[in-house]
Amino acid sequence: MSEAPVADPFLVLGIETSCDETAAAVVANGTSVVSSVVSSQVDLHARYGGVVPEIASRAHVELLTPAVAQALVESGIDGSELSAVAATVGPGLAGALLVGISAAKAYALAWGLPFIGVNHMEAHLYACFLEEPDLEPPLVVLLVSGGHTLLVHMEDHGSYRLMGTTVDDAVGEAFDKVARVMGLGYPGGPVIDRVALTGDPTAVRFPRAMPDGYDFSLSGLKTAVIRYVREHPETPVADVAASFQAAVVDVLVAKAKRAAAEVGATGICLGGGVAANSLLRERILDLCTADGLRCFLPSRSMCTDNAAMVAAAAWWRYRADGPTPLDVGAQPNLRLA
Ligand code: KG4
Ligand code: ZN
Secondary structure, eight states: OOOOOOOOOEEEEEEEOSSEEEEEEEETTTTEEEEEEEOOOOOHHHHHTTTOOOHHHEEEEEEHHHHHHHHHHHHTTOOOOOSEEEEEEEEHHHHHHHHHHHHHHHHHHHOOEEEEEHHHHHHHHHHHHHHHHTSSSEEEEEESSSOOOEEEEEETEEEEEEEBBBBOOOOHHHHHHHHHHHOOSHHHHHHHHHTTTTTOTTOOOOOOOSSSSSBBBHHHHHHHHHHHHOOOOOOOOOOHHHHHHHHHHHHHHHHHHHHHHHOOOSSSEEEGGGGGGGHHHHHHHHHHHHHHEEOOOOHHHHHHOOSHHHHHHHHHHHHHHHOOOOOOOTTTOOOOO
């Protein structure tokens, strides 16, 4: 990435509306969070057992202006004192993305500021740099969220090679579906994480699918857990949760370990909502310690969707590419690499 000179401090208002969190944040120089507001819509979607796109879009319309106002008040910065306005342009739900993109463009025009479009998965990655600015590529990055499972070789800033992805369900999606069948509610990841703490991870030996290369396949595991729960209602929920979680984490850790060795990475970073998982964090840390790698685990609030990570990624993008043209639209299937 070539770097263009930018103002110091470079204050970005970041906006995130790609799924079910409405978020706004002000970040200085891509590394210092001045304010960060997340208005969760989880309660609105919980009764449906998953995110309902139309409800998400409508809720973003209602929640975004107050979230931006609060982020500005908490930062003590007036809109006109900002350096740029950024928003997630994809991947995500089309209608939800459009709310954030349209608002960000409007703020940018009103305040005479550049607009910066951000890739949501790159933002999850930059949550690591936000908290650990001296991290240095080459890195192996495992991005695991409700919609994505990406194993990425980050060769340099802005330079990514996709090593593996899921051939069916995303990791977070598997957590959510298994939790629903077990009657644990939505979102499933945090509940399974909590319930598994008291369970026996060796109680049930669920399959660990290892497709060739660095790809993942989770639907077989998901189906095995669902079938097991129906056939063995007597098994304690905590044991099933712990056994499922252990199977998922075994696969993620095995592939991340091999990928780091193959590319000669100096470290491994985790990102995305599932990166908040206690067992995954513990096992990746153990792997890095054993293999002499740096390990970076963003704080839990930085793993799940937020706007500080969007503003941080925007700072890096702006230095490389300058402003994003205002005719950019929502890109629901935007790729990282
Ligand atoms: O990144 P994120 O907030 O939203 C998307 O971009 O998808 O990720 C949400 C996903 C959900 O599937 C949720 O169940 C999962 O992350 N998740 C977890 C944990 N916390 C959130 N999965 C496992 N363990 C957790 N502690
Ligand atoms: Zn996300």
